[in-house]
Amino acid sequence: MKKRIIIFIIVAVGIAAALSRAPVQTWLVQHGEAWVLRNAEHLPLARAGEYLFDKHCASCHDNPTMHAPTREALSRLAKEDLMIAMEFGKMQPMAAHLSKQKRGLIAHYLAGSATNQYDWIADAMCEQSQNTSASPILASWGLGPENRRFISSKQTRIDANNVGDLSLAWSFAFPRVSDMRSQPAVIGDRLFVGDKAGKLFVLNRHSGCVIAHTKMISGIRSAITVATLSDSRQLLVFADSLATVYALDPNTLDIVWQRSARLNNYSVISGSISYHDDRLYVPISLFEVAAAGSPSHICCTSHGGVMALAADSGDKLWTWHASRDASLQGKNKAGQDRYGPSGAAVWSTPTIDVQRNRLYIGTGENLSAPATDTSDAVIALDLDSGDLVWKFQATAGDIWNAACLNGGANCPDNPGQDFDFGASIILADFDGRQLLLAGQKSGEVFALNPDGDDKQRVVWRKRLSQGTSNGGIHWGMALAGDSLYVPIADPERELAGYTPKPGLYALNVSDGDVLWGHPVKRNCDFDYSKRPLVGLENNRSASKVDPAELYRCSFYYGLSSAITVSDELVFSGGLDGTMRVFDRASGSVLWTDNTAVPVNASNGLAGHGGAIDVAGQIVVGEWLYVLSGYSMFGQLPGNVLLAYKIQK
Template identity: 90%
Template sequence: SGIRSAITVATLSDSRQLLVFADSLATVYALDPDTLEIVWQRSARLNNFSVISGSISYHNDRLYVPISLFEVAAAGSPSHICCSSHGGVMAVAAGNGKKLWTWHATSDASLQGKNRAGEDRYGPSGAAVWSTPTIDAQRNRLYIGTGENLSAPATDTSDAVIALDLDSGELVWKFQATAGDIWNAACLNGGANCPENPGQDFDFGASVILADIGDTQLLLAGQKSGEVFALNPDGDDKSRVVWRKRLSQGTSNGGIHWGMALAGQSLYVPVADPEREQLGYTPKPGLYALDVNDGDLLWQHPVKRNCDFDYSKRPLVGLENNRAATKPDPAELYKCSFYYGLSAAVAASDELIFSGGLDGTIRVFDRASGNVLWSDNTAVPVNASNGIAGHGGAIDVAGQIVVGEWLYVLSGYSMFGQLPGNVLLAYKISK
């Protein structure tokens, strides 16, 4: 199985270090950093559809593992009996991989009736956790975001920000932004597994940010609905929302995806919005700067397609592109990308914002004004330093990171019809 999580460097209380990561099929590994030998490994699967796409958080000799699922895609198949899986979080001992507790995003699914084709229908399901959990050591809490339900009945843990006790995994509080959001890939092709009155697939995929704001703290959460929420971690249900700001209408693969960035008193929000033939929908991809105190818009920088796209060759929507009978010629895709929004998490420094685009463009913004100071097209052929000819593509999921004077960019990601590619690029930052 491939690996999608980042590598977490865990320094244990006995001074040992471990490299911790998970493969896509939800096996967690701990490696010795000197020998790369496996110290331990364990499955974090909750069911047959469990996957891990977020990274693993470490605190006080414990690892917190986010658990997602791929049944959202499988449900698009007419032969699939929908839906029995759900997301969650597992805490394990960092030293030996022993399971300490598991939080389940829904109860176990049971037979609920029949779908439109007369096949058995199960629920509740869904509420995947596909981002990296946030540690709040002061309150002894773990914060996660969840995705939509896959089948009825809807739960109040979907499309939500969840606070768990670090020691026990017990639910402390929950904030649901979008109630009744039941959706799966069958809704893209008119399949029988699509529920009546389906939702819009508005996950919280970006990791929750714990922000120091003067003498107080806020939780900042971005949703695929295109909305940002500032939450009071100590409030009750009535006072939980401090402010909320809508930046776009969002879609199932639009809005806010993988991560926002906080610098000073400003929050920087990438919006991925793709173009859709949807009545009343206007995509608003770009980078937005918000005042973290009240959510007021400080500046915005829309991004646009800088080429002429042949709409007869546009990819199928989202997960439906995975099962397309024919695949386009990559050479044709590189001529002009259908996708060009900002899906990858952004990175911030004192003066700069770094953001990669789905068309392969890497940009460096001035943090104060939002002006683009530098950009480069990574979706080009590359003669790599290891002697292998490669090609850049869409910047998505992992995106880019900054270490000292170096900017590292992972270019190429084609799961949903974006530009394929296979290169790691290193840029030297200079004034």
């Protein structure tokens, strides 16, 4: 019976490819792919992947004289890490001749061959049944539709007087991963967290025991969003590394629906999904920015966008494209075809403006010429139709990709500086009016008028640093009252006239004046002969780094991850693994902890903390939850969730 179903799916997809009517083709491919994803564990995909590995990879990885990682060593990695290595990492030159589908099958085979790494779950399960009737406490990336990342005194009991009493209560280590990026959600006593190995865990947030768990076919990248529908049903919504959006029942973890949000083969979801009024808004970014660093890559054909889905079914309602489809523009420096326009990825989590019926996003740079007026921009869209309402471009002509890090042929003439708007736009209430607050990798903050014409769009702008491709403002600012809190990630770079200014800054929302600034510094002696290559180029490096030396002193120490603010405190994690809690009024540090250390986790595994990046901290009641570990760009790998509690 199973063989017949598989044959039916293959035939259906084949027919779809041959049909000229695009709607029919799209429907068949979409539903066939969804079935394959849902039943991947029961299909012979691993066997196909093993065949491909034997044919294309075994000559090195099964040969001890080559000193390459063995199959067993590779099987300890998450599928997403394997895909990154083949797509634009160390293995990209060797895997360049393989299609994306073949690379995916190899990764599926390797990552699926170590199921015994989850034997510990049986001992980590909760002994008593859990309450599943509670309402969401923290349900989205921005902790609200305006993306203010603010926790009120009704939601937390941690304040300036007792924050010094925080201590580690329990920890949870995730096998097979080195990056922690999926911000958890909280419903009552349950904490929902995903990892890059594709596992979704439901934990008792007071003890860390496992209430339930399930497995996706690919790594979970986005935050977990809790959507409460108009009929009172709840859904867990998130995206994986294949740009597939899932909606799960939070009580059973059954898949209610799944939907591909890909615009092209390079689409990926890096921001998180926003929910409003029975609709989901999905930001779509791309990894072609990294793939373009390969000399063999034909650059560049992908672009970013936003897709709106019906929350109850996953049906597509509309799609906004950041540029038109790319077309042949000429040749690059190596004589290869060059396509454009491209890029303008949407890295940020969409912001909802109920009053104006609008959605706000930030975009990244173009990857290839011609430049568009939608790159490095704040975009306002109509919630119902996806139509463009207005746009504000902060940096025109910013064309950049990873080839610019190695002098590659795909780097354009006169490249830009990669000044994305990666942090979510904040919708602020101030003095009887509203402002949009946007932070850019250029190190500049903008206050924009959501109304009026483009000539009156900028209310004020404030530069806090010079920024770089890995600097400035990354994943998220936070707003409390009339103060905006801005983390700066600036790494050290050998650039003329560049002075890094990593740290946390408080701005007055009315005019952008700096209320206080707290620079952060490296508190160890770093051996600069061992500094990582710049940004994405480090992912392609074949050089080996001693883990002990890496953790002894981190090259990176700025503030990249999203921050969280309460009535009295600002919570911010550093790229060196340092977790800090600042006094909101003065900027003084009230509590700190080094998370980049070995951890004997409460679930029985040996873990290790690392860089704190991407996801912000979760603060509930007397608890602080921190994800630690992020290995991209030569940062500190790690695989732990740390739960701190006020002990008095």
